[in-house]
Amino acid sequence: MEAVPDFRRHCPMSRANGILAFVKRECETCALVHPLLARLRAAGVPIRGVVQDDPGHFADLAPLDDTALEESFRHDIETVPTLVRIEGGIETGRVVGWQRDEWRDLLGDASIGEGMPAWQPGCGSKSREPGVHERLVVRYGDAGLASREIEVGEWDDPMEACFERGWTDGLPVVPPTDERILRMLAGTRRLPHEVVGRVPPNLAACTVEKVAINAVMAGCKPEYMPVVLAALETALDPIFTMHGLLCTTCFSGPVIVVNGPIAKRIGMNWGINALGQGNRANATIGRALQLIVRNVGGGVPGELDRATLGGPGKYTFCFAEDETDPTWEPLSVARGIAPGRSAVTLFQGDGIQGFIDQRSRTPEEITRSFAMSLAAVGHPKLCQFTNAMLVLSAEHYAIYRNAGWDRARITKELHAALLRPGTELVQGAQGVGEGIDPKRAGEAVPKFWEEGLLIVRAGGQAGLFSAILAGWTGGRFRHESQPVTREIVE
Amino acid sequence: MNAVVKLRDPTPEAAAVQRTRKAAPSDLAGKTVGLLDIGKMRGAEYIDRLEALLQVRGVLTRRYAKPTNTRTAPVPTLQAVATECDAVIIALSDCGSCTSCSTHDLNDLDLRGIPGVSVLTTEFRDAFAKQCGAIGYAGASVFVPHPMQNRTTAELHAFADASVDEVLERLR
Structure with a gap:
């Protein structure tokens, strides 16, 4: 059972015994009960109006001016009209809106309200309008926050x-x-x-x-x-x-991909300029x-973040996946989240490397084309050293879709196209010191771990441009550092 | 000073409310220390002596002056100190407005990467602490006797003699 609120300490204005009628001028139900309240008061019932907007309009109710909404806040008024009976400084009864029988009970008069409707709902209290309640909590109540308060001087800009x-x-x-x-x-x-x-x-x-x-x-x-x-x-x-x-000398930071209904609900962008500014x-x-x-x-x-160069994605890098094409399996679903559920996937990624191909027409062509660019992630001669995220645009995906290729097929074919002979990749090969372990010269070497290539659909409908996000070098430790997907609990 | 806005700390509150000042080079020998004269009368005499004492200790010095102690330093002056110095000494505050403004200058230079120390008179110990509190910056300070306006040059030089080691210590 809830404790009976004690207003004696906080409400000097409204502590007196009697009936408080919380009202506002702009409420139709308040207008309905106003003449009744005025008649009762004139007849000696100790009623006072507590008026949220225009005390002068309720002059016949000996109104308390509550335009600051303190009384409404302290009495936790959600609806007007609300009648509150105060006895001995505490509340002993309350009726919300116009409910004839309950008004009769509260006022102890079985005759009131004859000729009026039996019931009419009230309007929202001004103390409950958007943003107002929090302001009143801060002004008159206890915000209940535990964090240290930092005072900013009178002349200082917060x-x-x-x-x-x-x-x-x-x-x-x-x-x-x-x-x-x-x-x-x-x-x-x-x-x-x-x-x-x-x-x-x-x-x-x-x-x-x-x-x-x-x-x-x-x-x-x-x-x-x-x-x-x-x-x-x-x-x-x-x-x-x-x-x-966070501490790495590399470029990377967390890249957030949002899937599921929450993305649309909160107005995220997966379309034009999805990886850019503005949303x-x-x-x-x-x-x-x-x-x-x-x-x-x-x-x-500069302290524990030791990135040699960093990247603009370290300010923020978050976008939603385009799930509007039913032929496309969302990233979250491919990673084990049930369809229709909201989820985030975090990828350790760098800024984008643009991919341009305006000539390829077949899925085989565009796959070979993507593979050429994906091979450059990190360094063309490094393999299984980072993961990567491919952000597939609408027009590039259309080439696959029209050929009946789905996410699984595209992923499989990209991995196959990214197999290269070890002789070209070992350290020193092609006159470049960087490269893979010389012992792998005889292998056909995959560029990425099997699970290390994430594909996401996003971007505007026009443009044969996709994007590659190189992954962090921590990805070379296959079982120690991985992208993570998690359902969003609301 | 009335606080009109209260914010909540976004950190785990492991550190003091005030931002720690930048650390100065551990050895100032061969480094350049800016001497920023806030423009208060008689302050230059203290700074003259302090400069000589620093030079004896192998510290290079550069002089700067504010046009008035009643305002924060002009941005070009702050930029010059930030460009040309490794650390800064700001002197000599002996009033309310100069304490407030010089503390802002100290904070501004710290944010530009230049550690510093402010020299004030003892009467303004509280004002310095309050201004640091309002800014949220743990500024370094050295106090010399108040008042200073009615002192002889010899007395002001004696203040410098008595405070130079503390000034260097507080810079580190």
Whole structure:
């Protein structure tokens, strides 16, 4: 049983015994009951209006001005009209909307409301309008957040304060105020204090609240939280090797591919410019993960992030797969997630290498063509040294689809086309020091591990251009570092 | 100073609220230390002596001056220090506005990769701490006796003699 709220401490205005009628002018049901409330008050019933918008309109109800919504917040009003009976400073009864029988019970008068409808629902309380409740929690309540408060001086710009504290990736972040954090936390059912995992390189415990703070800073909407949480949990799977990926001297960072219904629901981009800028969900989900690694994990470039050159994908690299063509098996399904479920796949990837082929007409031709470009991943003479992701555009996929080739066939044929004679690849061959172990000279050498070539469908409908994302060199340890796919729990 | 905005810490809170300042070279001999005169009267006399003492210790020096102690340093001045120096000493703050502005200068140069120390008078110990707190930066400071405006040149030189080792120590 819930504790009876005690308003004596917080509500000096509304602690007196009597009936509080929470109303607003713009509500039709409030207009319906207004004359009744006025008659009752005139007859001596201790009714006071608590008015959310226009106290003057309810002058006949001795109104309390609640345009600041403090009373509505403290009484947890969700609907107007709401009648609240106060006795001895505590609530002893409540009726929501117009319900004639319940009003009669509450007011102890079986005659009221004759000639009125038996029932009429109320309108939403102004204290429950979008964004308002969180603001009222911060202003009048307890935000319930555990993270340390950082005060910014009167003359200081909060955005600059975030830069000066080293919390940003070099671009401005949204200042993480309580109001914004509470809104972000509403995007998940998980509790703020729940620990999601330990984030490298410092292996610091990361709570849902810290995720929300960094998601605010990244610019996420609350509805992205399930994806951000899933991406973080996936990154923290030991086989993803986020620790090594962060500290590496290589170019790579986590590339997030989102599958399933959530991608459309939150407005992600898998079409034109899918790998580029301009879509809020794509941009901020990837950025949130990177900010968590930076701020919670301590992965600061130049300190423990030791990338020789890095890459622009380390700001953010997140996109959705195009699942609109039913002939295409989504990446998540190919990796074991049930069809129709949402999932993230994290790949340790570099920036993109463009692939141009505007002449090939048959699947065999385009496969050989892709193989020529894929062979260059990392270095043309290195094999089974990195994984790779091929982002297959609509027009290139159409060549395969029209020939009846599906994901499995394309993958198999690409691996076959990427077999090369070891003599051309060993160290020193072709006058280049780099290369594979000389002992493999007699082999036909695959470029990638069998599971190391991921294919994703994305991009605009026009353009015979696809993209190759080279994988991280950690991928050479086949059983130690792998891309990871995980279902998104909402 | 009233805090009008409260943010929540996005980090695991393992570190202090204030950002640690950049570390200076472990040995300043042969390195260049910028001497930024904030423009307060009499400050130059302290800096003159400090400069001579640094040079005796093998430290190279360059002089810079703000046009006024009541504002933060002009960006070209900060850029010049960042380009030409390995560390910076900012002197000599003995008032509220100069303490606030010079602390911002110290922080700005730190963010440009130049570690520094600010020399102030004892009366402004709290003001320096408060300004550092508001910025979120653990700035380094050395305090000389207050007041300084009514001192003789010899007394100001004596302040420099008495503080030079601490200034170098705080820079490291």
